[in-house]
Amino acid sequence: xxxxxxxxxxxxxxxxxxxxxxxxxxxxxxxxxxxxxxxxxxxxxxxxxxxxxxxxxxxxxxxxxxxxxxxxxxxxxxxxxxxxxxxxxxxxxxxxxxxxxxxxxxxxxxxxxxxxxxxxxxxxxxxxxxxxxxxxxxxxxxxxxxxxxxxxxxxxxxxxxxxxxxxxxxxxxxxxxxxxxxxxxxxxxxxxxxxxxxxxxxxxxxxxxxxxxxxxxxxxxxxxxxxxxxxxxxxxxxxxxxxxxxxxxxxxxxxxxxxxxxxxxxxxxxxxxxxxxxxxxxxxxxxxxxxxxxxxxxxxxxxxxxxxxxxxxxxxxxxxxxxxxxxxxxxxxxxxxxxxxxx
Amino acid sequence: xxxxxxxxxxxxxxxxxxxxxxxxxxxxxxxxxxxxxxxxxxxxxxxxxxxxxxxxxxxxxxxxxxxxxxxxxxxxxxxxxxxxxxxxxxxxxxxxxxxxxxxxxxxxxxxxxxxxxxxxxxxxxxxxxxxxxxxxxxxxxxxxxxxxxxxxxxxxxxxxxxxxxxxxxxxxxxxxxxxxxxxxxxxxxxxxxxxxxxxxxxxxxxxxxxxxxxxxxxxxxxxxxxxxxxxxxxxxxxxxxxxxxxxxxxxxxxxxxxxxxxxxxxxxxxxxxxxxxxxxxxxxxxxxxxxxxxxxxxxxxxxxxxxxxxxxxxxxxxxxxxxxxxxxxxxxxxxxxxxxxxxxxxxxxxxxxxxxxxxxxxxxxxxxxxxxxxxxxxxxxxxxxxxxxxxxxxxxxxxxxxxxxxxxxxxxxxxxxxxxxxxxxxxxxxxxxxxxxxxxxxxxxxxxxxxxxxxxxxxxxxxxxxxxxxxxxxxxxxxxxxxxxxxxxxxx
Numbered sequence: 001x002x003x004x005x006x007x008x009x010x011x012x013x014x015x016x017x018x019x020x021x022x023x024x025x026x027x028x029x030x031x032x033x034x035x036x037x038x039x040x041x042x043x044x045x046x047x048x049x050x051x052x053x054x055x056x057x058x059x060x061x062x063x064x065x066x067x068x069x070x071x072x073x074x075x076x077x078x079x080x081x082x083x084x085x086x087x088x089x090x091x092x093x094x095x096x097x098x099x100x101x102x103x104x105x106x107x108x109x110x111x112x113x114x115x116x117x118x119x120x121x122x123x124x125x126x127x128x129x130x131x132x133x134x135x136x137x138x139x140x141x142x143x144x145x146x147x148x149x150x151x152x153x154x155x156x157x158x159x160x161x162x163x164x165x166x167x168x169x170x171x172x173x174x175x176x177x178x179x180x181x182x183x184x185x186x187x188x189x190x191x192x193x194x195x196x197x198x199x200x201x202x203x204x205x206x207x208x209x210x211x212x213x214x215x216x217x218x219x220x221x222x223x224x225x226x227x228x229x230x231x232x233x234x235x236x237x238x239x240x241x242x243x244x245x246x247x248x249x250x251x252x253x254x255x256x257x258x259x260x261x262x263x264x265x266x267x268x269x270x271x272x273x274x275x276x277x278x279x280x281x282x283x284x285x286x287x288x289x290x291x292x293x294x295x296x297x298x299x300x301x302x303x304x305x306x307x308x309x310x311x312x313x314x315x316x317x318x319x320x321x322x323x324x325x326x327x328x329x330x331x332x333x334x335x336x337x338x339x340x341x342x343x
Numbered sequence: 344x345x346x347x348x349x350x351x352x353x354x355x356x357x358x359x360x361x362x363x364x365x366x367x368x369x370x371x372x373x374x375x376x377x378x379x380x381x382x383x384x385x386x387x388x389x390x391x392x393x394x395x396x397x398x399x400x401x402x403x404x405x406x407x408x409x410x411x412x413x414x415x416x417x418x419x420x421x422x423x424x425x426x427x428x429x430x431x432x433x434x435x436x437x438x439x440x441x442x443x444x445x446x447x448x449x450x451x452x453x454x455x456x457x458x459x460x461x462x463x464x465x466x467x468x469x470x471x472x473x474x475x476x477x478x479x480x481x482x483x484x485x486x487x488x489x490x491x492x493x494x495x496x497x498x499x500x501x502x503x504x505x506x507x508x509x510x511x512x513x514x515x516x517x518x519x520x521x522x523x524x525x526x527x528x529x530x531x532x533x534x535x536x537x538x539x540x541x542x543x544x545x546x547x548x549x550x551x552x553x554x555x556x557x558x559x560x561x562x563x564x565x566x567x568x569x570x571x572x573x574x575x576x577x578x579x580x581x582x583x584x585x586x587x588x589x590x591x592x593x594x595x596x597x598x599x600x601x602x603x604x605x606x607x608x609x610x611x612x613x614x615x616x617x618x619x620x621x622x623x624x625x626x627x628x629x630x631x632x633x634x635x636x637x638x639x640x641x642x643x644x645x646x647x648x649x650x651x652x653x654x655x656x657x658x659x660x661x662x663x664x665x666x667x668x669x670x671x672x673x674x675x676x677x678x679x680x681x682x683x684x685x686x687x688x689x690x691x692x693x694x695x696x697x698x699x700x701x702x703x704x705x706x707x708x709x710x711x712x713x714x715x716x717x718x719x720x721x722x723x724x725x726x727x728x729x730x731x732x733x734x735x736x737x738x739x740x741x742x743x744x745x746x747x748x749x750x751x752x753x754x755x756x757x758x759x760x761x762x763x764x765x766x767x768x769x770x771x772x773x774x775x776x777x778x779x780x781x782x783x784x785x786x787x788x789x790x791x792x793x794x795x796x797x798x799x800x801x802x803x804x805x806x807x808x809x810x811x812x813x814x815x816x817x818x819x820x821x822x823x824x825x826x827x828x829x830x831x832x833x834x835x
Contacts, residue, residue: 275749286770
């Protein structure tokens with residue numbers, strides 16, 4: 001399922017619709033009525049990005065394009081920026097990322113909408129060698145009218161470690177999808193996400209992890225906050241294949257709904273074909289705790305500040321799990337800015 | 344550390360399951376509708392049951408819609424395409440004319456129920472349960488209800504408990520008002536098929552303020568070969584009424600697959616309460632080859648129309664080759680409550696895709712889901728559930744707990760919950776775990792002197808206890824036995 005294929009062929013029935021089980025809450029076919037024109041080549045000046053100063057390896061894909069990131073030894077910090085600069089046009093980007101055996105990569109990835117109502121597709125192929133390590137931090141800041149799809153296919157090797165944190169404030173329709181082939185064999189995955197949505201924004205965080213061998217671990221935590229008429233979607237699937245014993249997989253999704261017109265849809269799935277496993281998921285959706293709000297107000301905080309404080313603490317748990325210190329602080333600043341609170 | 348010896352032993356135990364004990368066939372003279380499905384089959388069934396024109400029209404309209412519908416494919420179950428023309432849609436024991444009393448029922452049929460342990464005599468009490476309360480039984484044999492007990496005693500307090508056919512004759516106004524009002528004809532493929540060809544089932548009406556003085560129960564038995572059973576149950580609890588209803592089912596062992604596509608509709612008005620319990624033990628098919636067994640494709644739904652009404656579904660699903668069943672609650676009335684307690688056990692080559700839907704439409708509605716799945720052998724067991732809250736359902740609350748237990752290397756357990764929350768004043772909580780029985784607990788119990796078999800039974804009983812507790816006593820006894828039989832000696 002990809003925007004690019006449908007646009008290239010001109011056949012909009014190739015777009016995923018709510019009749020497709022994996023897209024039931026992120027309908028694209030009903031939304032896109034005609035094929036948009038392709039985005040022109042970008043020849044403006046690249047605005048500064050939040051992670052630029054950390055880059056040892058720097059890639060900007062403006063209005064599509066392709067890139068390759070290779071970490072072949074030691075530690076590398078790469079910055080990858082997807083820019084959408086025009087209004088109402090469509091583009092696609094392709095990136096391949098390779099972390100060689102024993103190497104370590106920090107990938108700081110941003111989606112930046114400077115145009116309005118664009119159609120953006122990003123495809124990432126990520127491969128980790130034996131014992132390789134990757135921490136991927138994604139900050140998605142799309143335009144409110146944009147339709148944006150990012151899909152990553154991740155393949156892990158024995159003993160490798162993959163950690164991901166996706167933070168987004170949504171778009172008109174936005175889907176950030178991660179599919180991981182997990183070989184077990186001591187490999188570990190941490191897969192986190194946070195969505196903060198207001199107005200009529202939509203964000204869909206979808207993950208699918210296939211545990212294919214023994215001794216694999218996965219730890220997943222996604223938190224969301226939706227306000228106004230926004231809609232947050234979480235779909236997480238953990239599959240444990242026949243014989244993938246001693247798998248330890250845990251998934252959590254927790255969302256706050258701050259308005260009676262907002263919506264959260266969740267489908268945390270466990271598909272288990274092996275018996276010697278520990279798998280669990282937890283899912284909660286609710287409002288801010290009235291008692292906590294009351295307590296904070298009673299200690300002298302105005303209602304708005306109390307609400308922001310509690311929301312920051314709620315989403316903060318995801319941010320605390322980011323290992324890269326500077327990136328963690330950048331993420332926290334992004335959260336505070338969304339909440340409208342200073343440090 | 345895993346103990347490979349225990350693991351192998353227990354898996355072998357499970358394979359050596361006690362054979363299906365209700366698999367006998369009774370040689371009873373029966374009459375059938377012509378094989379196949381057409382408008383004429385439906386006219387035949389309707390004529391046989393001497394139905395009024397409106398009901399025949401209703402059936403024919405459902406049949407027309409059914410022909411346009413597609414068979415659903417989203418469940419995690421696999422089976423060859425069903426040839427709907429290769430089955431009998433009506434099979435009934437030949438009976439004498441005239442009003443029925445127990446004395447007039449074919450003694451062969453009574454013998455069947457005696458063999459199944461179902462007391463049809465009004466003095467009979469459930470064997471082995473001292474001081475058990477009375478309970479009324481509607482016995483459905485293939486396509487017809489053969490007898491309903493305790494009708495007079497129930498009528499004295501105004502409770503109507505009879506076969507569906509009788510309700511159509513005696514209480515057409517009630518049937519007309521409520522039939523299809525909870526599960527519309529074209530709700531889904533199997534419900535639509537049922538609406539066209541349904542044969543018999545039970546009808547219950549409990550008048551305002553009445554607490555039904557005894558448990559009501561229906562016992563479904565498929566006997567005829569190459570036939571399907573399409574029963575229809577309709578229960579109406581009027582304002583502040585209460586009724587507890589139980590159903591049980593068994594079928595002979597055959598190499599062919601037989602279809603059971605039932606529809607159950609529950610209507611609850613203000614302050615009413617219905618407790619609906621099922622022990623489903625249809626023939627599951629051959630555990631080695633997977634040949635035969637019942638396809639159990641059932642639509643069950645409760646409509647809590649009145650404020651503060653409450654419905655509670657409890658199911659113990661141990662049988663059937665394939666189970667496709669989602670007893671659901673429409674929580675419309677303010678403050679209404681829906682509960683779903685389920686034990687689903689699959690073994691051999693059984694496949695189950697079962698769960699519930701809690702649709703919160705009214706304010707301050709509450710729901711609770713406790714699901715315990717146990718898979719063994721080469722079976723597959725899926726919990727699929729939906730919890731949704733409408734924007735107007737503020738203050739609604741759901742708690743869901745789904746636990747799966749795996750026994751053996753070749754079985755599968757899946758959890759597929761859907762949560763759709765559309766307001767800012769509700770709380771939904773869902774948790775799920777998938778594990779096998781703890782080696783430590785097994786070791787501990789054995790080390791205290793229990794045999795491996797007893798240890799496993801103790802732990803499995805502990806695993807499903809929360810659900811067993813919800814069953815009325817009469818059924819809890821049967822269900823506990825079933826759980827033990829289904830998983831005798833299990834696990835590692």
